[in-house]
Amino acid sequence: MITGKTGLMGIMGDPVEHSLSPPMHNAAFQQLKLDHVYVPFHVKRGNLAPAILGARNMGIKGLNLTIPHKIEVINYLDELDEVAELIGAVNTVKFTETNAVGYNTDGVGAVKAIEEATPVKGKKIIILGAGGAARAISFQLLLSGVGEVLIANRTREKACNLRDDLKETSMASVDCLGLDDELTWELKDTDVLINTTPVGMHPHQDDEPVVTSDMMHSDLVVNDIVYNPLETGLLREAGKAGAQAINGTKMLIYQGLESFSIWTGVTPPVEVFETALMRELGY
Incomplete structure (x- = not known):
């Protein structure tokens, strides 16, 4: 049940329809009984700045970024962790009431x-x-x-x-x-x-x-x-x-687990992500 208290996470990309992140994260939220939901946002190239501003203003807790937004998003964040700064790309953003921090979990x-x-x-x-x-x-x-x-x-x-x-x-x-x-x-x-x-x-x-x-x-x-x-x-x-x-499923699973941990402070069992991913891939 999604309510006004449900925490919102998601992934922004172009395209994003075939992202495998939503089933993995939502399975873990359900398993750990966390009142969060993870959804895909189709944000076209050139629309990232207002999308990030909107995410901040709507109280979204965290985001993943995929192609083509991993580099541009840096322009709209308050700080980067050491690894993201070295790499020069961000695939995970954590929002708090006062700032937006970029990470790279790839x-x-x-x-x-x-x-x-x-x-x-x-x-x-x-x-x-x-x-x-x-x-x-x-x-x-x-x-x-x-x-x-x-x-x-x-x-x-x-x-x-x-x-x-x-x-x-x-x-x-x-x-x-x-x-x-x-x-x-x-x-x-x-x-x-x-x-x-x-x-x-x-x-x-x-x-x-x-x-x-x-x-x-x-x-x-x-x-x-x-x-x-x-x-x-x-x-x-x-x-x-x-x-x-x-x-390649292993990297996909572990980068997702790392993002999940950044947002929630909790690391779900690997098996939860793996089962959801394999089901989505048809195995």
Whole structure:
């Protein structure tokens, strides 16, 4: 029952109709008997400023931001936490009576997903891609104490630009690669491989993965942040090599749990988010 006392959270994006966040958050509110509801808001590009002002004035408790609003929203907030400031993008906003604070939980989500399989501290990690997700994850990895991060991208210059930004914030070893023989060589002693590119995402699930089984080893942990399909071409290749595979639902779940905790001070059981997500995905 929604009443005048019900706390309102939501997600703003363009598009937003297919967001998987509402079923996860609402399942957790119900499980924990919290009087909150989470709804999608379709906010078109160019309309974010009045939307955030409206959210503040209506007493909305918290928001997630997705494409294309993660960078622009910073202009309308009072402060950023350390990670969001480093990344330069926000996916979570908490409103109080006096201010609006921006966070980025994408990187936390990815690190927690990987740490289900192996601790990241001191490890050598290769990230495929140099876009927004790669940026969020790589900064969070450095803050988590990894030993080495290599950014591998089809356009090497873009990977090197991200490397330069990362080097300003950490003493860890950071470098950039192209998708060539250098990548194959570096993979020989890599602990974790993370794909942040859309290669293999529906409806292009038959795309050839950049890294194939002959480039992997059995002690490798392979995380693909794509969650549709659950088993991407990259994860199938990981299976052939005997490597440990982590699909994209884990990052989605953990970044959502982190947002939920920021807004409510409570962290729901992982299983609640996971069950709701799998039901929504049809599994």
